[in-house]
Amino acid sequence: MAQKNLLPLILLGLLRDSKKTGYELKKDFDTEIGEFWSVKHSQIYLELKRLTELGEINAVTGFFGSKVEKTYYEITKFGKERFSKWQCSFQNELAVNKDEFVLKLYFIKDKSDERLGQLLKNQYELHLEKLLHLRQRMKDVFSTIDKDNNYGHYLILNHAIKREEEYTQWLDDSLKYISVGEEKNKREYID
Amino acid sequence: MAQKNLLPLILLGLLRDSKKTGYELKKDFDTEIGEFWSVKHSQIYLELKRLTELGEINAVTGFFGSKVEKTYYEITKFGKERFSKWQCSFQNELAVNKDEFVLKLYFIKDKSDERLGQLLKNQYELHLEKLLHLRQRMKDVFSTIDKDNNYGHYLILNHAIKREEEYTQWLDDSLKYISVGEEKNKREYID
DNA sequence: ATTTTCATGTAAGTCGTTACATGATTCT
DNA sequence: AGAATCATGTAACGACTTACATGAAAAT
Numbered sequence: 001m002a003q004k005n006l007l008p009l010i011l012l013g014l015l016r017d018s019k020k021t022g023y024e025l026k027k028d029f030d031t032e033i034g035e036f037w038s039v040k041h042s043q044i045y046l047e048l049k050r051l052t053e054l055g056e057i058n059a060v061t062g063f064f065g066s067k068v069e070k071t072y073y074e075i076t077k078f079g080k081e082r083f084s085k086w087q088c089s090f091q092n093e094l095a096v097n098k099d100e101f102v103l104k105l106y107f108i109k110d111k112s113d114e115r116l117g118q119l120l121k122n123q124y125e126l127h128l129e130k131l132l133h134l135r136q137r138m139k140d141v142f143s144t145i146d147k148d149n150n151y152g153h154y155l156i157l158n159h160a161i162k163r164e165e166e167y168t169q170w171l172d173d174s175l176k177y178i179s180v181g182e183e184k185n186k187r188e189y190i191d
Numbered sequence: 192m193a194q195k196n197l198l199p200l201i202l203l204g205l206l207r208d209s210k211k212t213g214y215e216l217k218k219d220f221d222t223e224i225g226e227f228w229s230v231k232h233s234q235i236y237l238e239l240k241r242l243t244e245l246g247e248i249n250a251v252t253g254f255f256g257s258k259v260e261k262t263y264y265e266i267t268k269f270g271k272e273r274f275s276k277w278q279c280s281f282q283n284e285l286a287v288n289k290d291e292f293v294l295k296l297y298f299i300k301d302k303s304d305e306r307l308g309q310l311l312k313n314q315y316e317l318h319l320e321k322l323l324h325l326r327q328r329m330k331d332v333f334s335t336i337d338k339d340n341n342y343g344h345y346l347i348l349n350h351a352i353k354r355e356e357e358y359t360q361w362l363d364d365s366l367k368y369i370s371v372g373e374e375k376n377k378r379e380y381i382d
Numbered sequence: 383a384t385t386t387t388c389a390t391g392t393a394a395g396t397c398g399t400t401a402c403a404t405g406a407t408t409c410t
Numbered sequence: 411a412g413a414a415t416c417a418t419g420t421a422a423c424g425a426c427t428t429a430c431a432t433g434a435a436a437a438t
Contacts, residue, residue, distance in 0.1 A: 002397075002424040002425045006294060007425085007426095021388095022390065023388065026389090034287075036287070036289075040427060041390080042390095042392080042426085043425075046425095067434080069390095070388095070389070088309070088310070091291065094318070096227065100197060102347045104278055109340055109342065115278065126283075127285070130285055148301075148302040149301065151302035152298060153296075155296055156297055158361070163354070167350075170349070193395080193427055194426075194427085196396080214416065231398070231399060233398085233399080236418065236420095237397095262417090385438075388436085389433090390431100391431080392429105393430075396428100399425100400424100401423100403420075403421100405418100406415105409413080410414090
């Protein structure tokens with residue numbers, strides 16, 4: 001396969017607790033799990049069809065009190081099995097972490113390259129924003145639900161925050177370090 | 192496009208300093224830049240063809256003293272322009288960091304779930320290995336080349352190490368925390 | 383009255399992986 | 411002599427994105 005195809009597993013996971021429509025699943029990617037995974041609705045509907053054909057979910061179409069026809073998907077025994085199997089499976093290697101910014105930096109050779117400061121600042125803004133957003137999420141999420149009964153979610157939010165703290169710290173340190181270098185260079189030229 | 196298509200930029204970047212064959216470029220992904228990006232050789236040759244058609248690189252086929260016919264690719268003015276333009280461009284949002292393990296954890300609800308410890312341990316091993324590897328890389332790389340003249344590379348290796356330090360630390364902390372919880376539970380049951 | 387949200391899909395195209403394929407050269 | 415490396419591609423397929431498409435309901 002071209003990618004690791006984790007979407008069906010995510011969908012099964014989201015359907016474990018209760019049946020949902022494709023639209024509701026899509027909504028989960030705008031909020032909840034959207035913090036950790038992204039996908040387009042077109043792909044969701046496609047994958048739901050495939051999972052239905054595989055017998056891992058059942059599709060139930062009807063009105064359900066509403067005026068609009070909806071299709072609810074509910075997980076089957078086979079779906080639960082597949083999900084459980086995946087959830088307790090071990091990885092034997094890590095995927096490469098693809099980060100456009102890191103790539104850009106790789107090609108910056110000279111320490112006194114003028115673009116360096118600009119790039120670091122831009123990235124710092126983005127990651128600081130992300131960090132603040134994640135801290136807010138942590139507050140919001142666990143004010144309504146219990147930490148110990150959503151422990152995985154708690155752990156990964158915790159990790160995401162620490163990751164962004166490290167990222168911003170690194171960017172900030174790098175910025176300071178290159179400007180100290182500049183100061184030093186300036187003095188060397190002036191003195 | 193399906194993905195952000197950064198491969199052509201990487202290839203242009205790798206060709207800035209000197210002309211290279213497709214095979215040499217492929218080799219770079221096994222070592223150097225392979226730490227930060229992965230790609231298959233089939234895709235490299237395809238992208239080289241495309242870049243040639245775009246006039247961003249030139250293909251020169253010949254024997255060059257060797258007994259085997261090779262094709263060297265050299266960057267053109269247009270290629271340099273495209274690369275420079277990308278390298279100093281700003282991002283306006285961050286891509287979602289897709290991590291299978293994080294996904295798995297998201298679906299662990301119960302703090303005392305037995306699988307939690309196993310999964311954390313497995314992941315700890317992988318990230319510790321990665322961390323040790325990166326520290327070695329740092330030593331190896333900058334024993335032969337100069338830090339200040341490969342500053343981007345230095346920065347991102349530095350960052351990668353810090354990232355893995357954070358990752359292993361988080362996993363270790365989480366492991367400790369859940370086993371303390373277990374101990375506490377045990378005592379509660381026993382006392 | 384108009385925009386936004388709900389709700390669900392199809393079609394085209396691209397990036398990337400996996401597998402297939404070949405032939406020379408160098409190392410053991 | 412055989413294995414590994416050098417060197418370069420093609421073909422099939424899958425995952426994902428972008429764009430196209432539609433219609434009702436709810437909100438402003």
